[in-house]
Structures are given as C-alpha cells and as structure tokens.
Amino acid sequence: MDKRAKMTDVAALAGVSVATVSRLLAASGPVSAKARRRIEKALQATGYTLNSVARSLRRRESRAIIVIVPDISQAFFALVLRGIEERAIAVGYSVLIGNSADDRKREALYAEHLMTGRADGLILINGRLPRFGVSGKAALPPIVVVSERVRGASLPLVGVDNVGASAMAVRHLLEQGHRRIAHIAGSPGNTMTAERRAGYRRALRDANIVPMREWIAYGDFSVESGARAAHALLALPEPPTAIFAANDDMAIGAMNMAKSRGMRLPSDLSVVGFDDVPFAASYDPPLSTIRQPFFEMGAAAMDVLHKLLKGQAPGSERLLLPVQLTVRQSTSRLTSE
Amino acid sequence: MDKRAKMTDVAALAGVSVATVSRLLAASGPVSAKARRRIEKALQATGYTLNSVARSLRRRESRAIIVIVPDISQAFFALVLRGIEERAIAVGYSVLIGNSADDRKREALYAEHLMTGRADGLILINGRLPRFGVSGKAALPPIVVVSERVRGASLPLVGVDNVGASAMAVRHLLEQGHRRIAHIAGSPGNTMTAERRAGYRRALRDANIVPMREWIAYGDFSVESGARAAHALLALPEPPTAIFAANDDMAIGAMNMAKSRGMRLPSDLSVVGFDDVPFAASYDPPLSTIRQPFFEMGAAAMDVLHKLLKGQAPGSERLLLPVQLTVRQSTSRLTSE
DNA sequence: TTGTATGCGTTATCAT
DNA sequence: ATGATAACGCATACAA
Numbered sequence: 001m002d003k004r005a006k007m008t009d010v011a012a013l014a015g016v017s018v019a020t021v022s023r024l025l026a027a028s029g030p031v032s033a034k035a036r037r038r039i040e041k042a043l044q045a046t047g048y049t050l051n052s053v054a055r056s057l058r059r060r061e062s063r064a065i066i067v068i069v070p071d072i073s074q075a076f077f078a079l080v081l082r083g084i085e086e087r088a089i090a091v092g093y094s095v096l097i098g099n100s101a102d103d104r105k106r107e108a109l110y111a112e113h114l115m116t117g118r119a120d121g122l123i124l125i126n127g128r129l130p131r132f133g134v135s136g137k138a139a140l141p142p143i144v145v146v147s148e149r150v151r152g153a154s155l156p157l158v159g160v161d162n163v164g165a166s167a168m169a170v171r172h173l174l175e176q177g178h179r180r181i182a183h184i185a186g187s188p189g190n191t192m193t194a195e196r197r198a199g200y201r202r203a204l205r206d207a208n209i210v211p212m213r214e215w216i217a218y219g220d221f222s223v224e225s226g227a228r229a230a231h232a233l234l235a236l237p238e239p240p241t242a243i244f245a246a247n248d249d250m251a252i253g254a255m256n257m258a259k260s261r262g263m264r265l266p267s268d269l270s271v272v273g274f275d276d277v278p279f280a281a282s283y284d285p286p287l288s289t290i291r292q293p294f295f296e297m298g299a300a301a302m303d304v305l306h307k308l309l310k311g312q313a314p315g316s317e318r319l320l321l322p323v324q325l326t327v328r329q330s331t332s333r334l335t336s337e
Numbered sequence: 338m339d340k341r342a343k344m345t346d347v348a349a350l351a352g353v354s355v356a357t358v359s360r361l362l363a364a365s366g367p368v369s370a371k372a373r374r375r376i377e378k379a380l381q382a383t384g385y386t387l388n389s390v391a392r393s394l395r396r397r398e399s400r401a402i403i404v405i406v407p408d409i410s411q412a413f414f415a416l417v418l419r420g421i422e423e424r425a426i427a428v429g430y431s432v433l434i435g436n437s438a439d440d441r442k443r444e445a446l447y448a449e450h451l452m453t454g455r456a457d458g459l460i461l462i463n464g465r466l467p468r469f470g471v472s473g474k475a476a477l478p479p480i481v482v483v484s485e486r487v488r489g490a491s492l493p494l495v496g497v498d499n500v501g502a503s504a505m506a507v508r509h510l511l512e513q514g515h516r517r518i519a520h521i522a523g524s525p526g527n528t529m530t531a532e533r534r535a536g537y538r539r540a541l542r543d544a545n546i547v548p549m550r551e552w553i554a555y556g557d558f559s560v561e562s563g564a565r566a567a568h569a570l571l572a573l574p575e576p577p578t579a580i581f582a583a584n585d586d587m588a589i590g591a592m593n594m595a596k597s598r599g600m601r602l603p604s605d606l607s608v609v610g611f612d613d614v615p616f617a618a619s620y621d622p623p624l625s626t627i628r629q630p631f632f633e634m635g636a637a638a639m640d641v642l643h644k645l646l647k648g649q650a651p652g653s654e655r656l657l658l659p660v661q662l663t664v665r666q667s668t669s670r671l672t673s674e
Numbered sequence: 675t676t677g678t679a680t681g682c683g684t685t686a687t688c689a690t
Numbered sequence: 691a692t693g694a695t696a697a698c699g700c701a702t703a704c705a706a
Binding site: 357368 | 675678682683684
Binding site: 058 | 691692693694695697698699700
C-alpha cells in the first residue's frame with residue numbers, strides 16, 4: 001500500500017481476476033456474493049482508488065463538460081454556473097470552466113477540449129459559437145446554449161422569453177400610470193438586446209403609445225453605461241417618468257445618475273431592471289425587476305446536455321423558463337407630471 | 338478523415354513512425370526539418386487532434402486542477418476564480434469547479450478527483466480541508482489555500498493581512514474623528530472573523546480607546562445579517578458613529594438598516610466594508626472599503642500551485658498580498674455628537 | 675535523427 | 691459467474 005494500488009493488485013489480493021473487480025466497480029456484470037466480499041476486503045486493504053483517466057481512455061468518454069462564459073465573475077453567469085454544476089454532479093459529470101473574456105482565441109482553446117477528449121459536451125453562455133479546430137463541418141459535439149441565442153447555428157437553447165418578459169416589465173410601469181417610458185438597451189449587436197427592446201416596444205404599442213426613437217438609449221450591460229444612458233434620457237426636453245433597463249446593472253447605474261441629479265426615487269423616476277441579481281434587493285431603493293431563474297436555467301441546460309450525451313435528441317429545441325416580475329420599491333404610481 | 342484520426346494514421350500518412358510524430362507534437366525530441374514538413378502536412382490532411390486522455394494516462398498527469406469554493410455565485414469567490422483560471426490557462430492547466438455548498442460530502446467527492454487522477458492539484462477557498470478517501474495520512478496532493486486559513490494543517494496560503502487591513506480601516510475612521518466605532522464581525526467560527534476583529538481591536542487600543550464588548554455584533558457575512566447586527570448596534574444607549582464591517586455585504590446591510598431608521602449617510606453614520614466587491618462602488622453612498630486583490634490572489638495561488646506541481650517546494654508558506662483602503666462616500670468626518 | 679516495442683490502468687469480448 | 695486477453699492512443703527506453 002505504498003504506491004497507489006491498481007486493479008491488478010486488488011484482484012491478486014482477492015484471488016480473482018481483474019475482470020471481476022472491474023465488473024464489481026463498474027456494476028457492469030454479475031459478481032458472486034463471495035467474490036464481492038473478498039474484493040471489498042481487498043479494496044479496503046489496498047486503499048484502492050480507480051484511475052479515472054484509464055477508464056476514460058477505455059470508455060472513450062471523459063464524463064466532464066465545459067462551460068464557456070464571457071466572465072464568471074458576473075453574477076448572471078456565476079448563478080447559472082451554479083445550476084449547471086449542481087445538476088452535473090448529480091448525473092456524474094465534472095464541469096470545467098471556460099472563461100472566454102470575449103476572446104475568440106480563448107473560445108477556440110476551450111472548444112479544443114472537446115476535440116481532445118477532455119470534455120464530452122459544451123454549454124455556451126456566450127452568444128456565439130467557437131471555432132472548432134480546422135475540422136470543417138464535421139459533426140459538432142453535444143452543445144447546449146443558455147440565455148443568449150447564437151446566430152447562424154441551430155442549437156438547443158435554454159432561456160427565457162425575453163420579449164414577453166420585457167413587455168411584462170413595461171406593462172407594470174404602464175399600470176402605474178406611466179406613459180413616457182424610456183428603455184436602456186444592451187449592447188447593440190446582441191440578440192437579447194433586440195428581444196428585450198422588442199418587448200418594450202410591443203408593450204407600448206399595445207397601450208397605444210408610439211415608442212419614440214429618442215426614448216431608447218444604448219448601453220453595454222454595465223453599471224456605468226446605464227448611468228450614461230440615463231444621463232442622455234433625463235436630458236430630453238420631455239424626460240421620461242420611468243425607465244425599463246435591459247438588465248439590473250444598467251438599472252442601478254440609471255438610478256445612481258438620477259440620484260446624482262437630485263431626483264427622488266421612485267417618486268421622480270420609476271425604474272425596472274432585468275435579472276434580479278442578488279444585489280438588486282439590497283439597493284436603495286430595492287429594485288423592481290424581472291427575475292430570471294438562473295439556477296433552474298443552468299440545471300435545465302445540463303439536463304438537456306445530458307440527454308444529448310446519452311445520444312438522445314433533445315426534447316425541444318427551445319426551452320423557455322418562466323420569469324417573474326418582482327415588484328420592489330424602485331417603481332411607484334405616477335403622481336405629479 | 339471520417340473517424341477521428343490518431344497518431345498512427347498521421348505517422349502512416351507521413352511515412353514516419355509514431356514516435357517521430359509524438360516527438361514533434363510534444364517537442365520532446367529531435368525531428369528533422371524534412372520529417373517535420375511531412376508530418377505537418379499529414380496533420381492537416383487528417384485533421385488530427387491529440388487525444389489528451391491517452392496522453393494523461395501515459396504521462397500520469399491530467400493537467401487539470403480543481404478549485405473548491407463554498408459558492409461560486411458569491412462575488413468574492415468568483416473573482417478569485419477568475420484569477421486562478423487566467424493563470425491556469427497560461428501555464429497549460431484546465432480548471433474544474435468544485436462548488437462545495439459547505440457540504441462535506443461534496444468536498445470529499447471533489448477531493449476524490451485528486452485521487453482518481455482527474456485533477457493534479459487543488460486550490461481551497463473553503464476554510465477547511467476535505468477528507469481524502471480512507472487513505473489515512475498518505476501524502477497529500479499539491480494543495481494551496483486562498484484567503485481563509487485552514488486549521489489543523491500547514492498548507493501554503495495566499496491571502497491578505499486581515500489584521501493589518503482591518504486596523505487600517507478602523508484607523509481611517511479614527512482619523513475622521515470617530516471614537517465610538519462598532520464592528521460587525523463575520524461568522525464566529527471563522528478564522529477571518531477572528532483576524533479582522535483583532536485588527537479592529539488593535540486599532541482602537543492603539544488610539545487609546547478601550548473596545549467595548551457591546552460594540553461588536555456578529556453576522557454571517559450576508560447582507561441580512563449585516564442589517565440585523567446594525568439594528569442591535571444602533572439600539573445601543575450610546576450608539577456608534579461609525580461601523581467597520583468585516584465584509585461589504587454586511588456593510589451594505591448595515592447601511593440599509595441605518596437608512597430605514599431615517600439616518601443619513603455618511604453624516605449620521607460612517608461605514609467601512611471589506612472586500613470591494615464590484616457592487617460596493619455602485620451603492621448609494623458608494624462604500625468606503627478595503628480592496629482585496631481578488632484576481633491577483635487567484636493568480637498567485639495558481640502560481641504557487643504550479644510550483645508544487647512541478648515538484649518544487651513553495652517559495653514561502655504564506656503569501657500576503659497588499660490591500661488598499663478605498664475611500665468613497667460612506668465615510669465622513671464626525672461633525673455633530 | 676529515427677524506429678521498435680512496451681506499458682500506462684481500465685474495460686469489454688469471448689471463452690470457459 | 692469467472693478469467694484470459696486484446697484494445698484504448700500516446701510516450702518513452704532503447705536500439706539502430
């Protein structure tokens with residue numbers, strides 16, 4: 001028991017063949033009660049642990065997946081990741097981090113892991129497909145996309161109905177009597193940006209309000225960009241009485257900007273966000289927002305991937321999870337005008 | 338190029354032996370220019386990708402590490418993780434997530450990965466050592482600890498000087514004229530809690546202030562616990578004029594509580610946090626806090642681990658990175674009393 | 675500089 | 691129910 005025991009050692013000590021030991025450990029075949037007892041004793045005695053690399057080589061699977069995200073340190077991604085991890089562990093997979101930092105080289109590097117056998121499947125929370133080596137249009141490995149659709153590829157997706165959710169957020173504002181409702185949109189290129197903007201517009205139109213072009217300001221999902229966008233919006237001749245931001249960070253930036261201009265929240269300005277990151281509830285005032293089921297999205301994505309990994313076609317190409325409008329104190333009835 | 342090519346195929350196509358191909362790919366021996374050319378052409382033609390599982394088996398190393406954290410979705414851990422990941426990728430390692438959820442079973446499961454060869458080393462941001470199988474006191478695998486010391490084991494650590502940093506935070510408050518300075522401490526069991534509390538006490542004593550027992554309230558590092566602690570503190574007959582919280586989340590909870598009691602910040606109460614999580618700067622008022630070099634801590638931890646992995650003893654057992662007092666608007670001179 | 679041959683620790687096939 | 695043995699794909703000792 002000096003150097004790490006291998007299956008041969010266990011088998012020798014138990015007086016059986018390696019095949020029998022393997023069958024027991026992998027539950028891949030019959031083993032008599034007697035043999036089982038002897039092997040179990042030998043396992044104890046040797047302190048044996050399976051070499052999972054050898055197993056992987058033989059089985060041609062790594063039982064690991066990789067998750068590519070732009071930035072794990074952002075709450076949204078970290079929360080989804082937790083859901084993935086939780087579910088992965090339950091079905092016997094390990095998860096590798098692929099922090100892409102929006103760098104294509106990095107993405108390609110991580111995609112390589114799929115080709116080299118370090119990972120069996122991929123979850124993309126990235127918005128775009130990495131380049132897979134030079135291997136032309138060979139069959140792609142199992143991939144599931146979370147949240148942000150990737151263009152130009154038809155991959156199973158787990159996300160939310162961004163259009164509907166955004167419309168819901170704006171309807172909340174409308175119900176509070178607001179009419180001049182602005183929107184702080186995300187990065188222009190993004191598909192989520194387009195969807196949330198579409199929901200915003202649709203809700204306004206449904207209320208017979210024509211969405212003015214200048215009511216939309218673009219940011220990049222960061223707090224600072226939200227502040228900048230709000231600055232532009234509040235400088236309008238007829239400033240909005242409410243803002244729907246495409247995510248919580250920008251909503252918070254907007255609120256900071258409003259405060260710095262001496263406005264009171266929510267009386268002077270109502271703000272709704274999107275995500276419900278942990279911090280949203282702790283801001284002053286607590287942010288009304290659309291809660292995305294991060295954890296469940298991650299878990300669902302892993303479930304879909306697991307099906308793919310088992311060789312089953314995914315149940316549905318698009319799995320949209322329900323969101324929830326969470327009303328806190330950043331929104332209120334329109335009073336003065 | 339139908340099924341995945343292996344080295345044998347490349348070698349055959351290039352008219353050389355697998356050994357030569359291997360030498361080229363691993364840069365492990367001489368290869369003539371001519372052979373190199375032919376092999377490179379064959380690599381192209383076959384679309385070859387290395388099977389890293391086979392390589393791992395042969396080399397007896399996985400080139401992966403695992404990071405055990407209580408909760409990746411907490412900013413602190415996510416940020417350190419980014420540093421780890423960044424450095425790991427640079428030195429050719431993959432990183433496996435081990436979200437322990439403070440569950441010993443989980444920790445043990447992840448520790449198993451080290452024994453089964455899925456990972457070569459471990460970074461612990463967890464505060465305690467997992468149980469490694471039944472293998473008694475066999476040699477531990479390479480382990481580096483980040484931030485929170487683990488008791489009962491002498492492992493290389495990368496962190497900050499919590500005592501000194503806390504004293505610095507409190508000194509800042511003292512310099513602003515505050516005398517009745519309270520402390521919201523973390524979870525009682527924790528070593529960080531003890532260290533930061535010690536720094537708090539030391540700074541007070543150095544200023545010839547005797548730290549009153551009732552000035553310390555305990556939380557659990559969460560926003561809510563910070564609010565509860567502040568509630569108790571502010572209900573004191575002689576309430577503090579300033580609070581030093583052991584982390585930003587609790588500081589924010591405390592500020593929320595103060596506001597809800599109608600206090601103005603920072604004029605009625607100064608608050609200093611610890612960490613400088615991304616959100617600290619976006620709160621109202623922006624939080625004065627001790628900035629921990631998260632990213633650098635992660636990167637440094639990976640560096641130390643890498644040394645261990647290469648068989649070198651770690652340079653120093655305790656690597657303490659410098660923190661920075663970041664003064665924002667949650668602290669101000671004591672005016673009224 | 676190159677090739678041959680063996681082993682890394684499992685699993686799976688095929689007999690028995 | 692069990693055992694012998696051939697892969698899995700790569701790296702290296704050794705010989706050439």
